Amino acid sequence: MRSIWNGAISFGLVSIPIKLVNATENHSVSFRQIHAADGGRIRYRKVCELEEKEVAQAEIGKAYEDADGSMIPITDEDLASLPLPTAKTIEIVAFVPASEIDPLQMDAAYYLSANGVPAAKPYTLLREALKRSRRVAIAKFALRGRERLGMLRVVDDVIAMHGLLWPDEIRRPEDVAPQSDVTVREAELDLADALMDTLGEVDLESLHDDYREAVEAMIAAKAEGGGALAAAPAEREGGKVIDLMAALESSVRAAQEARGEGAGEEAQVTPIKGRRSAATPKEPGTKKSTSTARKTAARKTAAKSTSTTAKSTSTAAGKSTAKKSAARSAEKSASSESSATKKSAAKKTAPRKRSSA
Template identity: 70%
Template sequence: MRSIWNGAISFGLVSIPIKLVNATQNRSISFRQIHTEDGGRIRYRKVCELEDREVDQSEIGKGYEDADGTIVPITDEDLSHLPLPTAKTIEIVAFVPAERIDPLQMDAAYYLAAGGAQAAKPYTLLREALKRSQKVAIAKYALRGRERLGMLRVVDDAIAMHGLLWPDEVRAPEGVAPDTHVTVNDKELDLADALMDTLGEIELDELHDEYREALEEVVAAKASGEAPPESPEPAQSGKVLDLMAALEKSVRAAKESRGEEPAEPDETAGPAEAEVRTLPQRKSARAAPKQTAGRKSTSGGKTAAKKTASSTKKSTSKSAQGAKKSAVKSTAKSSTSSKTTAKKTAAKKTASRKRSA
């Protein structure tokens, strides 16, 4: 691998000559801009605005544009006089646990190669010290005209360096989270946990860029004069508004993709509960301490039995109460009817006596 920077690691009073090489490569397919009528290449030319002519690379320098639009020329000699101690040195300033580094700060990655036989001993010393301490080194270095922050760690038998953004270059996540209050219940969390368990883990080496592979097939077909392959129609999925239904569907789809048959749902439970019961129980803060799956199953059966008995008692009680109310109403009606009849009879007798008089 070709080195892009030569310098040394400053480890206290120890200096380790190293070469910096890229640890990653861009595998994406790039396109050229062409004139669609004749296929001619479209190129960009560097033109001086004042003279309106194309200029050569040797005539191009650097300049800083001021707020009022004034250009301040900056030469390489001006930059060479900057008080930058890290111009040719990766200066280690601290050793910290790896979890202290926020992944948001991660930038480009490089390998640090030992610069010659004399660097083998100090290089190995630093590598083994990093291994034993289980820490990473924080360093400053200069690259492409600016000072940068880096993190050194061990990868196999080599030392790698990740460029880090300065802390003030990472934005705070203000206004990113939902601004509405949302409550997530335990059933939804259980289904989310179940989906995570079903998807499981994966070896990252198994992942590949399917889009790039499809693009290569299209380019190859066009180059050989053949028709490009047709893309498969995407599976049509309706817009799911119910979060629980979406989680259940995701769990089933994940199981089927792994060749597993989804378990038959429990008729006594809702679809969400049935889906959760078919997956391994996860230990979490919501689970009762020292509770096994067997105990959970037993308690579930007892709870169901208690609920059934309670339901039966309530039903019986309601029926008895209804019968009592009906009897009371019937007696009340009967009593009222008797009183009314008696009053009417007495009134008739009184009227008859008055006529006779």
């Protein structure tokens, strides 16, 4: 990576030669201005207002515009002669916990690279001291014609520096918060917490710029002679939130479905006006009312009860008939045995009378 600034870190009496390189890069798709009628390139030319002619970059200098509109020329030598100790030095002024830095102050980010072999030892010393202390260093440095505030911290095995805005460059959030008094219920906070828990964490490496990819795809299609890509479906127009609780509940369900949760749960179907599913009972006022259904159910129950009673009666009658039949059979058997006994006795008596005669 190409360095944009060379200097040193001032750590007490220790000086660490370093190179400053950009830690970030811009991947936005840039466009040129053209003449819409013929596609000709539109360029900006630097023209001197007094001579009304274009001026080369080597002939352009700096100036400060005074209140009356007059220009006060400022040269690079003028700026270099300023008694500014941070012109070529990142001067550490304090070490503080990272939590004391307001993210609103964060500006551009840079990597600090040790410049040369002799700088390796003090560079490593500062890096390890920052790691062990779990603090960040607050420093002042000069870059691009102005003195800036910076924060040094360790990223992997490299010292990184974040440019910080000066405290007086942060605007006060006046008249930004809602002016009306709003009361938030505990139930609404609970649903908001549930939504945050459902959304959970995200791997920042998985996030990407969808808009840039769409622009690049469109440019590639037009470069190959094709037309514009199919228009994306129009987004729904935002409206006022009528029921905050319902919106939160719907958001929780949508987040759960997006994360694949609740797959085994029974889905709740909202009936569509004018339609009725087979499982949905008819509402009062239709051909079969609720009372009619109840009467029909009662009749079915009575019929079942009557059938059960008939079966029970039939079974009891059958048992009684069987008992009577058995009794009759027993009487007949006893009568037969008695007749046979009488006949046998009569036969024995008859021969005796004959013998006597």
